[in-house]
Amino acid sequence: MVVSMATPQPQQRLPAKPSRSTAQSEKKTKLPKLPPNATVSKRPLHHAAISSPYAGASQQKVVYVGTRTPFLSAVKRVEKLLRLSDKRLVQSATTLARQKSQNGRKRKRQDDDATDEIGDIARQVESAKAKRKVGGLTAGDDEVEGAGEEVLLKGTGKAIPKVMEMGCWFQQRQEYMVTVRTGSAAAVDDIDVPEGAPGDDNDKDLARSRMESNKDDMEVDEDGGTANVPPSESDVAEKHDRRARPQAAAAQEESIPETRVRYVSVLEVAVSLR
The missing domain is CATH 1.10.12 (Lyase 2-enoyl-coa Hydratase; Chain  A, domain 2)
Incomplete structure (x- = not known):
């Protein structure tokens, strides 16, 4: 008679509950209440100066999207910036291929052993694109400029749905890569309370x-006069x-401040060429 012994299974540990301190830190701080006669005027959000479309890959290309921004104009702007980055990629690959060919053949060109310059340029561009897909190249790569360059679409508040629509439009095209990032930005509001109201x-x-x-x-007595009555506790x-x-x-x-800081949600869509 064979008796099978069941092997004891290790007990699974449940994830620890978050402490109260971490839970309280994750809660967003609410803005203080304002009186009904106070008026709040919102300042425009501050951002870095828009870089030139012909600048190198070291400067980030950003397209800011608002509620009134036309859809097609923003899309065309992103496509233009990506075409210029691809042009810089080809120019950088051409310069790199010529330098390598000059070092290989020194000064004299031999017809049998000479490498095709156009083929070298194409190989440099393809290798840069392959590294970009894997993630081996960044925007500041020294070898090939423009290999990891991307254009950012940024929107806050009511403009977030429009930024999402633009990201979906680029995602439906095979020649683009789309990455979505979320964040927050600080905004300053001015509080005005009228004097005397x-x-x-x-x-x-x-x-x-x-x-x-x-x-x-005051109460009325029997003679028609008024008599004072002591007030009650209520x-x-x-x-x-x-x-x-x-x-x-x-x-x-x-205690009403003149200004207050308010945090708004920011959606960032990064578009790059495959």
């Missing part, structure tokens, strides 16, 4: 509350709250 409202409310309290404290508490409201409003008005 909160104080006028508070003075009117205070006067109205005093008139109502005086009416409540009336005293209500008066205290009415007096505290203008003070709280004044303190809130003093």
